[in-house]
Amino acid sequence: MVSALLAAVRAELTKIFTLRSTWVVTGLILALHLLISVANLRLTTEAVANITPDEHIELFAGESRPARPALVDFMISMSFQMCLFLPTLAAVLAGQEFRAHQLGQSILAVPRRGVLIIAKTVAAAAYLLLVSLAIAGISTTFMYSAVQGWDPGVLTSAHALLGQSRFLTFAVLWALVGYALTLISRRTLIGIIATVALTAVTMTQVLAVSVPAVDALFPLSAGRNLLLNPEDSRLTAGRAHALVVLLLWPTFTTAVAGLLLNRRDVR
């Protein structure tokens, strides 16, 4: 069973790495992140240069905060904003199965649906983790450029490492929601639209203002609650709640995708 699963994971990784769309979408996301990071670099460097003797920084006009946590939070939020695009990448990874009826070939190769869905999810999570690491790496590199003349050690502090690990956790779990929704809908576009709708729920802040408890149940809101600082952002739940919500979303949607894969004919 385990060897069959490992073989299936390896095959799924090959599918991912030999798909041109994977590289195109990944390249676009990383290029956009580079662009935004370059645009932020000058302002961040200036802000670091103007850190006060009591180590306060003004990253945003009129908002003075202790420099170390402010810089780490800013670095994490830079990565966080790129996560909005990860479900699109995940939808492309999942959607390849429904092009040219590849799913039929996949079932012929791995007829046990349980093994197939687990293998697909593990392989997608591994690839999404790689991309998330690249995003975190870019954010860290640019922040290093800004703080190298002041205190580069801020990037390896416990606060920074904890923030990075929270970011990686969120990035993979959030993208897996898009992955599973695409497997359920059997259409890349519908998977993308569904995650855009989930994103809109959080970004519009409608629920956060009117019914915070409900807002906290949405995955991107949970990501925000997990990663961002309550002093900077309107948060709707604590970090433990956010982590549970983030774990439940991909678990539930992947379970539904597996169930449907098991019950439906492969068309």
Added chain:
Amino acid sequence: MIEVAHLTKHYGGRAAVDDISFTVPRGRVTGFLGPNGAGKSTTLRILLGLDRPDAGTALIDGKPYRDLRYPLHTVGALLDGPGSVPERRAVDHLTWIAQSNRIPRRRVHEVLDLVGLGGVAKQQVKKFSLGMGQRLGLAGALLGDPEILVLDEPINGLDPEGIRWVRTFLRGFAARGRTVLLSSHLMTEMADTADEVVVIARGRIAAHGRLDQITAGHPSLEHVFFALTGDQGPEW
């Protein structure tokens, strides 16, 4: 051996296959014949675990396809439909299939050479002709060096040389004691290749037996086919 017993499948209210039973013995090429919509593809898809039957069983060496651990070592299949993402290279398409069943990578190149695609292994599948796509499908079916081949219209799109190659290959394959279930519309080709024939019409088995028994008293397999399926033949 392939054993299909009391297989039934409905789509909506219509029976695609209705209580069909037949066996496909080892060491023989068994032709699976029927007009469009007769239930051939549905039967093959259920046999290969792609569709679920409403009733009945379809077993390969006594097991459902779903229960085969590394199925490609037992069954090689070419069906109308399942294929490669067009932008993927042929060698990559076969590589992931091979990896999923722990088939050595060298086998990918062996089967590509076998079907005459060794020189275009690194081309994207979207650049392939219909015949080349069919050869790639055959290569995928042969990857695991299986004991059983299930082929749906394998010569569709092939040139005469390719058709002759498939015919010779399948005869040799069965002669080594292996099993072939072959669906095709081409009666002449089927008559030249098959030892046994299963004829299906309107979701039911119309005839099943050795080719010489089925065609006895008829001028050709084509005449038998039209007689059994109730089709009037090419009047249009």
